[in-house]
Amino acid sequence: MKLDPRHLEILFAIVESGGMGEAADMLGKSQPSLSRSVSLLEERVGLPLFEPGRRPLRPTELGLALAAEGRKVFQAMRDSGTVLEQFQRGKTGAVRVGGTPVFLDGVISPMIADFQANNPSVRIDQSYGYAAELLPRLEEGSLDLAVLPMRDASLPDGFAFQQILTGRNVIACRSGHPLMRRGAVKLPEVSKYPWIAPPANSPLYHDLRAVIEGIGTKDFKIGFSGGSLTAVVSILTGSDALTVLPFSVVFMMRHLKTVSALPIRIGDPDRHLGILHHIAQSPRPSVERFTGFLTQEFASLSTRITRVGQASVWLP
Amino acid sequence: MKLDPRHLEILFAIVESGGMGEAADMLGKSQPSLSRSVSLLEERVGLPLFEPGRRPLRPTELGLALAAEGRKVFQAMRDSGTVLEQFQRGKTGAVRVGGTPVFLDGVISPMIADFQANNPSVRIDQSYGYAAELLPRLEEGSLDLAVLPMRDASLPDGFAFQQILTGRNVIACRSGHPLMRRGAVKLPEVSKYPWIAPPANSPLYHDLRAVIEGIGTKDFKIGFSGGSLTAVVSILTGSDALTVLPFSVVFMMRHLKTVSALPIRIGDPDRHLGILHHIAQSPRPSVERFTGFLTQEFASLSTRITRVGQASVWLP
DNA sequence: CAGTTTCATAACTTGCCGTTATATAATGAG
DNA sequence: CTCATTATATAACGGCAAGTTATGAAACTG
Structure with missing residues (x-):
C-alpha cells in the first residue's frame, strides 16, 4: 500500500502543533480538510493514528x-x-559563459571574482572561443552567453547583441619601454621593435593587421604568436616587444604597473565588445543576474575609461 | 508557492532511473502520468527542470x-x-501489561525477556496492581492486558478472560529447609515455622488464609509481610520461614535451586491465571503478538509443569 | 535516412482536496 | 452534575489533477 506524503506532512503538523486547528493554520488549510485527510490515512493504514476519544x-x-x-x-x-x-532569484545555478581569451582573461575574469563574492552559489563555467565556435554553442544551448567583439552588421538571425564597451585598441608595451620615455611617439618608430601576434583566427589579429597596414611599413618582426593573455604579458614585460591589445584589457592591468599603452592613437576597430545570447534560450535567473552584473560593471568601467581617456595621459 | 511532494518524488525517480519509462515502472504508474506531472511541476516552478529537446x-x-x-x-x-x-505485524509498538506483582516478577518477566529477544522494537510497559486497580485501567484504555488470577464467575461485563494456567499453590521454603529432609511432611508440622505473608489485599493472601485455615491451627507466626517477590525470596532463602506461592512461580525459580516446594498437597485456589482485556479496546498488532506469545509460553509451561507433577517428586 | 526509442498530447474517468456550514463529543468550571 | 467551551467529525459540493489508453512527434542510433 502506498501512502500519500502529503498525509504524513499533515500528520506531522498535527502532532507537532498539538491540534488540528493550529496545524490547519500552520499548513494554510481548513480544519475539516485535515480531519478528513487523517481519517483517510488511518483507513489506509488500518490502524489508529490517534487515540480515540481524546479531545486534545x-x-x-x-x-x-x-x-x-x-x-x-x-x-x-x-x-x-x-x-x-x-x-x-538567480542566487543559485550555473552560468556558462564563453568569450575570446583576451577579454575573458583580461576583463571578465576579475569581474567574475567580484560576482562570486556576492553569489557564492552560482557556478560559472567559462570557455574560450571565437564567434565561429561560440555562436553554434549559443544556438544549441550549451552556452548561456558569450562576450565577444562584434560588428553589429554581422549579427546572425536569432541572436541578440548588447554592446557593453566601445572598441578601442592600443599598442601595448612594458612599462619601462624605451618608447615611453619620450614625449611623443611617431608611428614609424614602432616598426623597430618585435611584435607579438595574437592567434591568427582571432579578432585581435585582424586589428593588429589593420594597425600595421595603417603604419605603412611592411617590415615587421613577429617575435611571438598564438599565446594566451598571460603568455603575451609575460613576453611583453620581459622584452621590448609590442602588441595590440584592447584598451580595456590594458586598463584592467594598470594596477600591476607592468604594462603600458603607447601614447599613439591608432585606428579603432569596427567591432564593439558586447554580450551575445540566443533569443530562443530563455535565460535562467542566474544568467540574468550575471548579465545584469556584467553590464553594470562595464558601465562603471566605461566611465572610468573615458575619464582617464579625457585626461589623455594616464599611464604610470 | 507550495510544491507537491509527490511531484518531487516523481522528479527524483526520473533523475535516478534516467528516464520516464523506467521511473514509471519504478513508481507503478504510467509514463504519460509522469510526463504531465513533470510539466505541471515545471509550470509551477516557472523554470525548466529538464533541458528541452533532449531525448534521454x-x-x-x-x-x-x-x-x-x-x-x-x-x-x-x-x-x-x-x-x-x-x-x-506487531514487530514494533508498545504493550502495556499489568498484573499481580508475584506473577509478573516470577513468571511473566522472564517470558518478556524471551519476547524482547525476538521483538526488540516492542516496548513493554509493565505495571503492578490487583484486579480492583487493573480493571478500570483496562476499561479506560491505559492498559492493554492484565495477567491476573481470577474466578470465571467474577468477570465483569465487557471483559474477556483467557485462562492460561490452572491455579495451584504450594508451600514454599528454602531448599535446605528442615522439613525437606524427611520423606513426608504432616500439615501440623508447618505451624512451628514463621510465615511470610503477601500484601493483605492480594489474592495470594486469601490463599494463604485458606491454607492456614485448612491446617486448623490458629497459632501462626507472621514474620514478614507485604514484600515483593524478590523480598519474599530473600527472606525465604535466608531463614526457615514458609510461605504460599503459586506453583508456577516456584517452578520458574527451580534452576536457581534456592527455593523448594514442600511435598504437601494443599487446597488449590478457586482462581486461575489468565489474560484479561477489555473487548472495547481493539488490540494493536503488537499486543496481539505479545498475548499470542504469552499463551504459547504458558501452554509450554503447563505441559512441563504437569509432566513434573506426574513425576510427583521434582524438587532438588 | 530509416528504425527505434523516448517523450508529449488527447480525451476521459475517478478520486480526493478544499471550501463552508453544522453536528457531536470531550473537557473544565461552577 | 450540568453547562459552556473548545475540539474534532460530518455533510455537501465544486474543482483540480492523477490515472488510464491510444496516438503523435521528436530525437537518437546505426
Missing part, C-alpha cells in the same frame, strides 16, 4: 512514528522551497 | 537540486512503509 488529539505510537517520517517530508518541502527561491 | 531526459541544475529533495521524500516514504509494516 493524542497520537498513538504508530502515529508518532509516521509523524517522524512526515517531519522528513515537511523539511524536504521547506528546503525545496528555499532552493527554488534561490534559483528564481 | 537530462535534468537542469534546478532539476537536480529539487530531485535531491525528492530523494528525501522518497526515502521518508520508503521508511514509513517499513515502519507501517513493522507495526502491522
